[in-house]
Amino acid sequence: MHNDLYAALDIGGTKIAGALVSGDGRILLRSQAPTPAREDGARVMGAVSTVLDTLIADPRWGRASALGIGSAGPVDASAGTVSPVNVPGWRGFPLVERVRNATGGLPVTLVGDGVAMTAAEHWQGAARGYDNALCMVVSTGVGGGLVLGGKLHPGPTGNAGHIGHISVDLDGDPCPCGGRGCVERIASGPNIARRALESGWQPGPDGDATAAAVAAAARAGDPVAVASYQRAAQALAAGIAATATLVEIDIAVIGGGVAGAGEVLFAPLRRALHDYATLSFVQHLKIAPALMGTDAGLVGAAAAASLSAQGETAAVGS
Template sequence: MHPDSATGPLVAALDIGGTKIAGALVDSEGRLVARALRPTPAGPDGDRVMGAVDEVLAELRAAQYWPAVVAVGIGSAGPVDAAQGTVSPVNVPGWREFPLVPRVSAAAGGLPVILTGDGVAMTAAEHWQGAARGYDNALCMVVSTGVGGGLVLGGALLPGPTGNAGHIGHISVDLDGDPCPCGSRGCVERIASGPNIARRAVEQGWRPAAGTEPTAAAVAASARAGDPVALASFDRAAQALAAGIAATATLVEIHVAVIGGGVSAAGPLLFDPLREHLSHYATLSFAAGVDVVPAKLGTDAGLVGAAAAAAQALQLFPTTA
């Protein structure tokens, strides 16, 4: 993508996950004016992963608009530690307390670098250009292989000291529930993520169509056909999400919950029972009536949000409506 012009100063954005490292130059209107993409190298060699990041940055530095870049924003799978500039993504085994911020700053010619978790980045994107636009108090969530999230309070992104604030996936909503890999029990993620929707359905006797993998998408297909076990697995996921949203609304008074990620593609199978359960969990006057809406930005949310988070932190350009 090479438009004829870019508006205002630019931010170089990185969206780092277990399968891909995406980069873009983002202008003050949220447009991606250049892109770069590399697969995330597998295995324990952290320098190989950093090599892919370096390649993405080198491609962006070769773009015609690079001279207008004033900062780098990173949205990374977590845990991240923005205070220390390090990342330890669960799905990138080569990075444990990896000093990503100084390495990226060096590769970007000494530019300032702002690091956030990927859920916070998605939240920044949806508040700036997506479904949370115009709301001063919002929770945005990614429901996919895991469950992440972020908060907007008082009109501003709230990343927290380490860049992980709003991580709703690890609120415990079932005190005696299944152990979660994080070390707790009954976490929202352990119930509502795509793999756990499929796991629960299989445990209850559901099987995918012949030749189909047992995924949340396959469970959704069965649920649309009326399979009671598949429907029940989505209902349980919706209940967990509703409990987490209600807890958040009670704690900080949000007015909208935006849900993206692959599981949100189930549409009414997820959103209808979620709204119904939420009406029973969020009952106090100040917590009731939260709008629950699907995210708008799709796969570009990580890049747009990494840029928005950096722009807000460094006061580069307005990122609110």
Template sequence: MLNDLVAALDIGGTKIAGALVDSGGRLLARTQRPTPAKESAEAMSAAVDDVLRELTATDAWERVGAVGIGSAGPVDAKAGTVSPVNIPVWREHPLVADVRERTGGLPLSLIGDGPAIAAAEHWQGAARGRADALCMVVSTGVGGGLILDGALHPGPTGNAGHIGHISVDVDGELCPCGSHGCVETIASGTNIARHALTSGWQPGPDQDATAAGVAAAARAGDAAARAAYDRAARALAAAIAATATLVEIEIAVIGGGVAHAGDVLFTPLRQELQRYATLPYVRGLEIAPATTGTDAGLVGAAAEARKLIGAGAA
């Protein structure tokens, strides 16, 4: 059946992934490359080209009707450019033009990676059937997207819901985005690990100094490791409560590598939320783990691309 598939790209700080996705959100073909975030703009473009080359070489490519891109942000959907905070070699990079040239001029959509994850969770995940939701990814960075009145709300440039760069500490440290005290400076996996290490935590015999290693230590009772996650939970709770107060969401869905910590993150997060979500209309806010997994960015980019072929995510 012609044009029943869409192609999706997920461009993040650690990987560039691509897939062909069907009407049920299933990935029929998938490939990825490491992100050469600090090498050069040319190296980044070459990695994207490699992913697209593999996808266009598949037998199913002739069925693709549109392309969706979810990229680390900020993005500019109007201009078709991206300037990811965690990919310093790309500033106002004309990604849409590049991808369009390599995919034969197919219709193309661009949104931030946070809105892409929100689209995925609303289509196939924990926010399915919810009219108003915040969906977050807490990983190398912290991003998010909004579902309002039953639909993705990417905003004019494709960045709406970028909760990682809400300031929760006005006197906090400088963030790579240029602001101070952003959620990302406290709650990203990188910064959880950094804070634990500077507070005296030491990796175990496996020498895992990542946020996953900190989570394992917190689960085993290490005080410094637990404090690092409690601090991250406090920052997330403040930002989630502020968002809920502003736009009246009913659920906040959290995914990404840091969410894999499970109760180490979610227990203090729910406790801290009670301190910040105090107005009557936000007290019942639900917190839930994401369910679309590591391919959420691809699924969400596909959900948006389907709108271009007149077949919105069902």
């Protein structure tokens, strides 16, 4: 794999990023365009084409053996389609077919963005060396992916490991997904901030009411801010423990903006996990912060393409 070259796309509601990635995980070229998320599907695809054109124009493009896409979801890798919640113009959009046509028939692998992050963390990051792992993105939403038996496990449609929509509060608030009491409804950044505000937390003079501002208040000892993060940690712990009980993971890796709160999140998370992960085969589960940062989507998409080319994962939209 070290001599190979892969193309990668990271599709999100804010930006569309592209890269050429070496076989050892180094990003050799980057390209980026804003996502015209409120425009029609053709305009959004136009932004993808702009990013691809930069990659294709590079003299190294001819060495690319496959292209991976990590996209905000839901995705359907079996059909090659994407329907990102935050890009209304794409519903069942045939992204794999369009990208394959734009690249002259290059093999294309599609996975959800949580699976892409998981592939990156297992290849180069905090889950490296672990055969069974859950990797999570805790940000505006909560997503995730699984490594089982040493291999990426995207599932038939590329969405396996989507821990954000495990219900951890049976009578909890309705979630936009249609369920109740989902991990995302409790632990995502906007919901951490919402809960703090509803419980009487007051933003500072700058008016910053984000989860990062709540984390800063928690570090300063504000009890309402502390309680909101404790509740998020409890929801994450319940979801992680349920996943570990189901498929026996060795490590849970947590990235995304909310993980940037550091010990404000991780300290209560470790305590809550001790309460929820009680069976003998999950008691030694390790919690670790993600290491790949903002490159996770691109590196993970390249990793998914590589694994697909080697026949090590079934989530192929080509």
